[in-house]
Amino acid sequence: MFVLRRLGGALPTLFAVSLLVFLFVDLIPGDPAQILAGPSASNEEVASIRKFLGLDEPLPTRYGHFIRGIWDPSAATSFRTHRPVVVELAERLPNTLIVSIGGLLIGVALGTLAGIVSAMRPGGLADAAITVLTLAGISMPIYWLGLLCIWLFAVNLGWLPAAGASTPAHFVLPILVIATRPAAMFSRLVAASLTETMGKDYLDTARAKGLSETRVVLAHALRNSLVAAVSVAGVQFGGMLGGSVVTETVFGIPGVGRLLVDAVSRADYPIIQYTILMFAVFFVVINLVTDLLTQWLDPRTREQERPA
C-alpha cells in the first residue's frame, strides 16, 4: 500500500527526468546530425542521419518513440553498433548491479561496524584509527585507489585478476574499492548518531533489566541510531552508486557505467539517453528502499491508529 503510494509520488519526478533526458539531444548546441555526420558530410548524409534520429518529427511523436524504446528493442538502436539499446544495456546491467550493490552492502556493513566500535570507546585507539581511515576514505579518489589495488593485489601479489569480469574473483577488487565511500560515510553517521543515542534513558532501562552491554548496544542503541543514519544516508546512496561509473573503467568491467563513458566520448546519443534514464530510475528505486527501511526500523513513521 505504502509502496504504491510512494511510487505514485515518484511518478512526476520520473516523468520530468524522462523529459529532461529526452530533450537532451535538443540541448546539444548546434545540429546533432551535423555533429554526428562530421564536417565533411554531404547534405544528404546529414538529412539521412536527421531522419534516423527522428529529429524532423514533431516533439510529442519523438517523445512517444523515446518512451517506447524502453521496452521495444527496434525503437532505439545505438549509433555506433546499430544494436538495440535495450540489448546493450541488458547485457551489461548484471555486472553493474553486482559491483554497485555489492559495494554498497559491504560498505554499509563495514561502516556500521566501524561506527559502533568508534562510538563505544570514544577517544580510544580504535576510534582514532577509524577517524583517520574515514577521513582518508572520503578524501581518496577511488580511481587512484583502484589503480593502487591493481598494482598491489594483481601485479605485485598476483592474488586477484587486474581487469575483466569473467570470474567471481574479478569482482572482488571493484566491490571493495566501491565500498570505501559508503563505508566512510556510514561509519561517521553511525558513530555520530550512536554517540547521541548512548545518552538515552531507555538504554539505562535496558541495562537495569540486567542485559549485557553488547545486547544493550545491538538491540537498543543501534537500531535507533540506524534510523537517523539511514535517513541521512538515503540522499547519498546515489552518489555512492556513481562510483561504479569510474570503477568500471578502472577495472575494465563491461558494465553500464563503462558503456556510458564510452558513449559520451563517441557521442552515441541513444545509449547516453537510456543509460542516464536507467541510472535515474535506479536512484528512485534506491530512495524508495531507503524509505521502506526507515519505516521498518522506526515504527513511529508507520501510519497507524492514534494513541490508545
Add this chain to the structure above:
Amino acid sequence: MSLAQDMATDAPPLATRVVVAPSRRRWTLLRRVLAQPKGAIGLILVVLYLLLAILGPMLAPQDAFRQNFAQTLRPPSAAHWFGTDQLGRDVFSRVLVGARATLGIGVGGVAVAFLIGVPLGILAAWRRGWVEALLMRAIDIMLSFPDIVFALAVVAILGANTQNVIIAVGVVAVPVFARTARAVTLSILAEPYIEGSAALGASPARIILRHVQPNIAGTLLTLSTLLFASTLLSASGLGFLGLGTQPPYPEWGTMLGESRSYIRSHPYLATFPGLFLAGSALAFNLLGEALRVIYDPTSRRTSRRAPLFAFLRRRSAKPPAGPLDADSADRNAVSVKALRMAFRTRDGLLDVVRGVDLAIRPGRTLALVGESGSGKSTLLRAIGTLANPQEVAITDGAIGIGGESALGLSAVALRELRRRKIGVVFQDAASALNPVLTIGAQLAEAVRAGCGLDDEAVRQRCIDLLKDVRIADPERRLAMYPHQFSGGMKQRIVIAIALAQDPQVLLADEPTSALDVTIQQQILVLLREIQETRGMAMLLVTHDLSLVSRFADDVAVMYAGRIVESGEVATVLERPLHPYALALRASAPGGAESRGQPLRSIPGEPPLVGEFPDGCAFRPRCPRNQGRPECAECEPEPRAIAGRQVACLFAEEGLS
C-alpha cells in the same frame, strides 16, 4: 558529494548568533580554526596547495610540455624527481603545472554552484509560494541523477574540455547550495528579531544583507570548503575518464587516466598525481570539518565526544575501597557508606556527591529531597549501578544492595545484581522506553533476562505484569509501540519493566514530574501499593516535599552533595532542625500555608557543582549563620539529635 550533502541534509542550523565586528570576527575565526588540530593541519595544507596553484608553473624546473622520446617512462631520478611519462615529459613539472588546472576546476565549480545555488535558495526562502515549490521540485529531479552521471551528461552535451568540466561539476553542486541556503534563510527569517525588523518596515534586500548574510556566511563557507573537496574529486574523475582537461595540458585526474595503461610496468606514474589529488581533497575536508565544528551546532554531538587520542592521557580514578560491614548490610536493602562521586570534566574531577551515608530497610520508602543540582539523581544512578563511568567517577565509599557490594563487580556479576535486585523507574517515561520496539518485546526482554522461561510463560508473565500496573486489555497492548500510549500509561509500563524480576529495591527518579497532576497521584499511589505489597525497599527521588508525607516512610534532605537531615518522615517534617530543611518545608505548597504561614522562597542560589563554599555549604544562604566563624571552619558532620541525623552545628536551635 559526501560530507557536504550530509551537512545539507542536517540543515536547520544556527539559532541567534551574536554579530561581532567583521574584522575581529575574522581573527576569532582564524584562532578557532587553528585551535583544532585538524583545522590547523587542514589550513596549512590548503594554503600550501593554493600557493602551488598560483606559483606551480613558475616553480616547474623543466618544460612540462617538452617531449623527449629518448627518455620515456624513466623511474624517479635526480634529473626527474617523479620520473618521466610515456612521452618523456618530466612528471614533477607536470604535477606542478597541473595544480593550477586541477584546483582551478575545483574553485570554478564551487563558484558556479555558489553563484547559482545561493541566490536561488535565498529567493525561494524569501518568496515562498510557487518559486519555492518549483525550486524544490527541480532540486528533487536533479538529485535523481548520481552526480557523476549528471556531470557526464553535461559534458556529453557541451563537449569535453576544462571549461565545460567546470560548468558540469558546478551545476551538479547547485542543489546542495540551494537547499542549504534555503534552509538556513528560512530558519533565520523565522527568528523573532527578523520579524520585528520586517514589521518596522525594513526592505527585504536590507533584511537579507543585514541579518541573513552575516548569519549564513559561516555555513556557506563550511559548505564551500567541504564541497570543494568532492568537486575536485568529481572533476578529476572526469579527467581520469578522458572527458576533462584534454592533452597535452596536465591535470592530475587526466594524468592518472593516462597512467592507467602503465600501471603494470611503471606504477610510479600513478603515484604522484594521485598523492597530490588525495592530499588536496584531504586538506579541504580537514579544514571543512574544523569550520563545521565552529559553525554547525548540529555537529556538537560530534564535538561532545572525547577528543581524539584522549586515550593517551586518560587517567583512571582511584578505585573505591572499603567493604561493607556485614552486620548493617544484612539488614538493609540499600546501604550507602561515605560515598563520594565526581563528574569527569576537562578540568579534572568535580565533586558532586560528597560523603553520603544512606540506608533503606526492606519494606520502607525513603524519599530523597533536594533542589536541582543537589546530586540526588547522580546518587540514585550510582545506587542503581547505572552511573556512566565515562562521565562520573565513584571516588570513595561503598554501596551495598541487599547485602552485596555494588562496586568493583565484574560485568557478569553487575548484570546479575541489576537483574535480581534492582528496578529503576525514570523521570521521563517517554525517553525511558525504546521507541522502535514493542512494549511486549521490551517487557519480555526484562522477564527473560537470565532465566529459561519458554515463550508462552514469558508472555503470560508480561500480561500479569501489565495487570499489576493496572493496564487494561494487556494482551492487545503487548504488540503496541511506546508512541501509541499516553504519558501515564508509559510510566506504568516502565514500572512493569522494573518489576519484571521481582527486585528487592525499586529506585524512582522523580517518577511523576513529567506528568499531569491527576496522573501524578495515580502513579504514586500505584508505586506505594506495589512497594508495600511486595515488601520492597523504595528510593523515591523528588524535589516536591508535599509528596513526601503521603508516599514515604523516611526522608533524607540533600544539599550540595551531602545529606543535611534524615530520619522518619513524621519526625523530620514535623519539625525540621536543619535550616535548609526548614526553608524547604516553608517553601513547599501544602506544608506552610496549611499552618497559616506565608509561602517563602529560599533566598540565594544553590551553589554550582565544583564551587561549593568551604565549611558548611549552606552557609551563604543560612539565616542561622550570621557570620559565625564555626560555620566556615569545617563541613558539619551528621549528628543524632531528637530522633534523626542533622548536619548542622547549631541544630539544637531548631528545637527551641
